[in-house]
Amino acid sequence: MGTSFKLVVDGHCDTLTAAPGQSRDIGQLSRHGQLDLPRMINGGVNVQIFAAFISPRFKDWALKKCLEYIDSFYMLMEKNKDTIEPAFNAGGIKAITGAGKIAALLAVEGGEALTGDLSVLRMLHRLGVRSITLTWNGRNELGDGVGEGDIAGGLSLFGRSVVREMNRLDMLVDVSHLSEKGFWDVASVSEQPFAATHANCYALCDHPRNLTDAQIEHLTKTGGVVGLSFVPAFVHPTKPDLEAFIGHIDHIASRFGIKCIALGSDFDGMDEYLPGLESADCLPQLAEELLARGYSYDNVSDIMGGNWMRLLEKVLK
Numbered sequence: 001m002g003t004s005f006k007l008v009v010d011g012h013c014d015t016l017t018a019a020p021g022q023s024r025d026i027g028q029l030s031r032h033g034q035l036d037l038p039r040m041i042n043g044g045v046n047v048q049i050f051a052a053f054i055s056p057r058f059k060d061w062a063l064k065k066c067l068e069y070i071d072s073f074y075m076l077m078e079k080n081k082d083t084i085e086p087a088f089n090a091g092g093i094k095a096i097t098g099a100g101k102i103a104a105l106l107a108v109e110g111g112e113a114l115t116g117d118l119s120v121l122r123m124l125h126r127l128g129v130r131s132i133t134l135t136w137n138g139r140n141e142l143g144d145g146v147g148e149g150d151i152a153g154g155l156s157l158f159g160r161s162v163v164r165e166m167n168r169l170d171m172l173v174d175v176s177h178l179s180e181k182g183f184w185d186v187a188s189v190s191e192q193p194f195a196a197t198h199a200n201c202y203a204l205c206d207h208p209r210n211l212t213d214a215q216i217e218h219l220t221k222t223g224g225v226v227g228l229s230f231v232p233a234f235v236h237p238t239k240p241d242l243e244a245f246i247g248h249i250d251h252i253a254s255r256f257g258i259k260c261i262a263l264g265s266d267f268d269g270m271d272e273y274l275p276g277l278e279s280a281d282c283l284p285q286l287a288e289e290l291l292a293r294g295y296s297y298d299n300v301s302d303i304m305g306g307n308w309m310r311l312l313e314k315v316l317k
């Protein structure tokens with residue numbers, strides 16, 4: 001089915017937390033969800049980052065929710081171990097995908113889970129967490145999210161120490177949802193390249209969750225990636241569709257080259273779906289469309305996963 005690429009990587013989904021209280025069995029084709037193993041196999045997905053999203057409504061028991069989601073992650077892995085396996089570093093990703101299985105990486109979305117304590121970060125790392133989205137839209141102990149608007153500050157002192165400790169632990173820093181000031185604080189503190197796992201171009205769609213050209217340029221220069229998201233509101237203010245989504249790829253490619261362009265679907269994290277990219281099995285159509293528009297095989301391969309792999313190999317040693 002269609003062209004095959006080296007590795008297809010999706011940098012973000014909310015599948016772990018899409019069904020509160022119980023994790024959906026990703027082994028079955030889901031009637032309501034956007035991502036499950038049958039769809040990932042049809043979509044040719046080789047590597048998936050699963051986020052444990054700590055909703056603001058769990059603020060007072062963020063760490064407990066986080067541990068519940070981590071438990072769900074491993075229960076799902078155990079139940080579906082013939083098809084998908086957790087990976088903890090680049091070598092693991094290669095071994096798992098080389099054996100024909102999907103490699104799953106565990107992330108936490110919302111630094112609230114750290115409860116302001118670096119020892120919790122280190123324990124989450126020991127539990128297999130390899131990436132943390134420092135904030136969601138609001139303020140937490142690490143810093144301010146984009147939802148704080150014009151008055152948003154950057155990283156707190158604790159947030160800076162989290163970035164340094166994540167560098168030391170070989171964890172991937174995710175700046176999605178973080179305020180612009182926070183982004184530049186990460187840029188000045190982090191000694192490793194970092195990612196916006198799910199965000200798009202502000203120049204094309206002026207949503208606060210999207211990245212300015214200066215941010216995208218920085219990610220390109222430092223070896224980071226932008227995982228372009230399929231959330232309609234981040235793609236186009238009035239006419240979100242596959243065409244508009246590819247516009248974001250064209251925008252970055254024409255200004256900064258393709259090295260930071262990657263995927264971060266946000267499947268199971270949206271209420272409205274992007275026509276043409278409704279679920280994980282749609283990814284081959286995206287690749288075919290890029291090839292049809294004149295992107296080379298190597299460029300499409302990098303966009304579909306090569307750029308993610310370069311960053312993961314650098315950071316998740």
Ligand SMILES: [Zn+2]
Nearest residue numbers: 109176177198
């Ligand atoms: Zn998110």
